[in-house]
């Protein structure tokens with residue numbers, strides 16, 4: 198039972214995608230308003246039971262929640278976990294505790310907006326900023342409409358926020374005052390994250406990742422310009438799962454980028470940090486796109502591609518998912534996803550392009566598989582990424598730009614280190630064949646213990662022919678769409 202305390206003001210900190218103590222505006226508001234604060238996490242079956250919620254992402258969430266509970270307890274409070282419909286749960290908790298206010302970090306997905314506006318009609322819910330730097334309504338064109346091109350959005354974003362204009366970072370409160378007798382549901386037990394997953398859930402894990410990204414003689418944040426395109430190296434921050442669950446605040450990262458820019462020893466390092474900052478701005482941009490154009494969840498941002506006829510071959514799709522296409526970089530990426538629930542950005546672009554433009558499989562199939570498998574799966578960024586590779590999105594790469602899986606591999610994993618890490622069957626394949634193992638002569642196959650068509654598959658398609666097929670399909674779709682609009 199939670200004790201109703203008539204004499205003290207009680208507020209609820211409703212935790213959703215902000216699993217952190219530090220720089221948390223919803224928590225700060227709840228502590229300021231309440232003499233007693235109830236940190237509440239609602240296990241919403243609509244979210245956790247969705248087939249798109251993968252086991253790794255869920256395990257990361259539960260472990261992150263346990264870590265947050267420890268931090269809250271260290272501050273004298275506790276975490277109340279309740280399972281059920283959010284409106285129902287909040288109504289019950291407000292009634293039994295006499296809480297006068299609920300504070301939560303605003304979320305901009307269509308589901309979150311609908312849920313929150315229904316709750317606000319009945320309960321005193323206050324939404325605070327924190328998920329992004331820019332509220333989706335804050336950066337707009339001169340005519341007031343939303344930007345649909347990243348570079349314009351990015352320029353305005355920088356002009357508006359750089360120089361610390363996003364506000365001072367908040368320290369976490371020393372105490373989270375609680376005088377109740379909490380009884381909620383347990384945080385679900387699960388087998389946890391598989392061994393070897395390089396993400397320690399929780400705020401400390403996020404801090405370590407940021408420190409590692411900034412450490413060393415030439416920190417990765419300064420070497421980002423080149424490092425970001427090398428999946429064989431630790432060139433990126435690996436902060437995406439933490440950002441998704443709010444285990445670190447976006448303000449903390451932008452402020453770290455501003456610091457790193459000031460400390461950059463030369464122009465190249467400064468440019469590296471600037472590029473990283475621009476990745477953080479991509480995140481804000483895709484969140485804004487989903488907010489203003491929610492139709493992207495179901496369909497093409499550019500509807501002119503709606504008439505496109507996909508092949509959607511289920512066997513080829515299965516080969517892609519299992520990392521058995523016969524193209525090593527594609528397969529290594531897909532195995533990294535299966536093993537770790539994460540994939541390097543460059544490889545996400547290559548595997549995405551391969552699925553959509555070599556196999557002509559609907560990008561929504563790929564988007565769905567990523568949602569199920571990625572620990573950092575994020576509605577806005579994932580949708581934006583897939584529509585980008587498919588050429589149907591905002592800043593889409595033009596339809597005729599089709600990644601060549603072999604030259605991408607030669608360029609971004611020159612010695613095949615990344616490939617060998619995830620494809621042990623190619624371990625002994627000599628460097629000269631690592632990007633095109635099907636070219637290995639019989640005796641080299643025997644020597645390396647890798648028989649093509651047995652130990653490792655033949656290529657599922659011929660890239661050159663697949664490319665022609667795709668160009669034709671995209672051209673026809675555009676023609677059909679132009680006929681339809683009378684252009």
Ligand SMILES: Cc1cc2nc3c(=O)[nH]c(=O)nc-3n(C[C@H](O)[C@H](O)[C@H](O)COP(=O)(O)OP(=O)(O)OC[C@H]3O[C@@H](n4cnc5c(N)ncnc54)[C@H](O)[C@@H]3O)c2cc1C
Nearest residue numbers: 433434435436437476480542545573574575578579582583
């Ligand atoms: C097909 C496809 C699907 C993707 N799906 C997701 C997804 O579900 N969740 C996700 O967080 N990112 C997604 N991305 C974007 C990007 O691949 C990841 O954010 C990045 O690989 C995460 O690694 P990192 O944290 O080391 O990134 P860093 O290079 O260190 O970048 C820092 C942060 O910036 C943000 N970011 C970087 N690139 C992008 C981008 N293109 N769009 C939006 N935000 C970006 C991320 O939050 C990232 O953690 C996708 C990209 C593609 C091409």
